[in-house]
Amino acid sequence: QVQLVQSGAEVKKPGASVKVSCKASGYTFTSYGISWVRQAPGQGLEWMGWISAYNGNTNYAQKLQGRVTMTTDTSTSTAYMELRSLRSDDTAVYYCARAPRAASPFDPWGQGTLVTVSS
């Protein structure tokens, strides 16, 4: 079955960077893309961006441009999301989800990775 398994929880200090991984299985990795969505504690969902696993093309949310980088490693069917210059309001659960294109629905989702930014 299609499955996305994310890396474990992280605690970072303000100004640091975090890199979250998302390992895919059960489908041809390069035939789809991966979207990243985050959810601050008690808040709604926020789209961060999308990457094509076929050619590495990316689309990022304007709000995060310059601070976020999404990459893939096709040899291990793993997608990565790096967020730099972390602030306290970046504290959230970060989800990856399979999506053929940036406009596509997200299905399925990874289990989520809690990133806590605290001094």
Add this chain to the structure above:
Amino acid sequence: QSALTQPASVSGSPGQSITISCTGTSSDVGSYNLVSWYQQHPGKAPKLMIYEVSKRPSGVSNRFSGSKSGNTASLTISGLQAEDEADYYCCSYAGSSTYVVFGGGTKLTVL
């Protein structure tokens, strides 16, 4: 403030039907038939329930249906069951600059 507007909460009794609205603009919901709906139980990842306004993924109950009129999309759940109690989020494509916008979420309570 979310780009799409949803009611904060709705409720219904078992067996009843409820509808959750999702209001956007002519730049997102009104321009594209690319509205999706997600169900999220506490502490869990979201689950796709409806895509492209009214299509159901395999395995999703036919009690869930979607529609759109103008700038407003709607999710209807018929024959409410206790397991339907969750948060529901709408999502729309918003063009090649903004890409994707979400609603603020609606908490469904089954009385």
